[in-house]
Amino acid sequence: MNNGRFATALHILTLLDIKKGELLSSEFIAGSINVNPAIVRKEIGNLRALGFIESKEGKGGGYTLGKSSSKITLSEVYRAVNDSPLLGRANDPNPDCPVGRQINDHLKDLFSTADELFLKQLDKITVKDFVKRFE
Amino acid sequence: MNNGRFATALHILTLLDIKKGELLSSEFIAGSINVNPAIVRKEIGNLRALGFIESKEGKGGGYTLGKSSSKITLSEVYRAVNDSPLLGRANDPNPDCPVGRQINDHLKDLFSTADELFLKQLDKITVKDFVKRFE
DNA sequence: CATACTGTAATAATTTTAATTACAGTACAA
């Protein structure tokens, strides 16, 4: 799990929606999030591959939304930065112990069910909905 | 967020339930989880304060469940190791930006709702239920 | 009183995450 990346990604999309029509630079975006511009460019590379963001290179270049904020759900954003929200780091238990041998599978079941539920909730919320909270 | 600790805590409780009646040492438990005994003792210190585990000091000492595994829910275990399952690490955005100033509050809302939902699911599952999966 | 445990803290090592640096590539504009 890594919510730092989710926070960053959603922050980027929020700024792009609020400043719709403008091309925002990685430096401007990084200034709002308070992270390094290279990280913004990297995360945008990921979001761009999914069609959420478009970029323009060269002088005067920058970023805009690649699709309407009403068409991007938070579950899509979460999946973009993270395969399994909840599972996270597991132990590496002893395979010679009956419990150790099985527990990771059982934990995985547990979390994948919860993951689905969590993502189902986020699926109902679009970036546009989220941006409305800033009004 | 930190699921390593949840995995460790649940592993401990699972072993204690399966080996009910016996006193298990931190070394035995650590051998099954494949972590350091001092970590087991530390986590047990936490679980003992909540009444989930009892310990006996001195030679021949060790650990047993402090209450029936059917009376311990996974949501209680989760809360024992983690205040907010989902929120995790946040950024430290620029307070001079309208988005930066507000986003952490909005993220927190988002995650606290999801947290409640997640814990509500875990509330339905007891340690005993979990242990049944090993049969 | 020797032994085998727990309880707890301090420190070190490891892993993960983010920051920094660097630079090639691209578009604009004088």
Next chain:
DNA sequence: TTGTACTGTAATTAAAATTATTACAGTATG
């Protein structure tokens, strides 16, 4: 056509979080 201001990307360093290790005092048992 050249300087400038951007993106794209990778390599390296730094910081933060997590876990491991070590150490030892305290306690019960035989």
